[in-house]
Amino acid sequence: MVNENVLNKVKEVMAAPSCYEGLKPICENYLKAVGTAGEKEAADQLKKALKADVNxxxxxxxxxxxxxxxxxxxxxxxxxxxxxxxxxxxxxxxYCICPACTAGGWLLDHESEF
Known part of the structure; x- marks a missing residue:
């Protein structure tokens, strides 16, 4: 079951002017993988990147x-x-108060949901 809150927060991270350029393709990859056999792997990559990039x-x-x-x-x-x-x-x-870290921090706090 797709968690709309998670999807919206991933989109917020990507759209934020403060988003690290290297994080955007990882977010895109996750969104494309939702509902496919590659979703868990894409989610794991996204979580790893968020842990490294969210301040x-x-x-x-x-x-x-x-x-x-x-x-x-x-x-x-x-x-x-x-x-x-x-x-x-x-x-x-x-978390940092920039839009990317705010949304990314929410995702980290809810990582069990995706």
């Missing part, structure tokens, strides 16, 4: 606060993201 909130806060983060994102954006990430962490959020 924790504790990983991104230091990046946002770093010189590299300022260089990549711009000083104001990096400062805004650092503050937003700290606020999210205080509320119990455990």
């Amino acid at each position: 924790s909130i504790d990983e991104v806060i230091p990046f946002f606060e770093s010189e590299e983060g300022e260089k990549v994102l711009g000083k104001d954006t990096a400062a805004h993201l650092a503050a937003a990430a700290k606020e999210a962490k205080a509320k119990g959020v455990k």
Whole structure:
């Protein structure tokens, strides 16, 4: 039975501007494999990739606060993201607050469903 929530979250990961380019084809492969004999293998590959690519909130806060983060994102954006990430962490959020990691984190938290 196909879990629509899982499919929607995989699509969210793929559509997110913050999605790592290498993750997109793995998401696509999973979506194509749903309902086929290759679904379990594709799901296992997706889970493995998500575990490698989804950042924790504790990983991104230091990046946002770093010189590299300022260089990549711009000083104001990096400062805004650092503050937003700290606020999210205080509320119990455990994954990076970008759209790709938010959806990917949901998938990791629900990996037994696919």
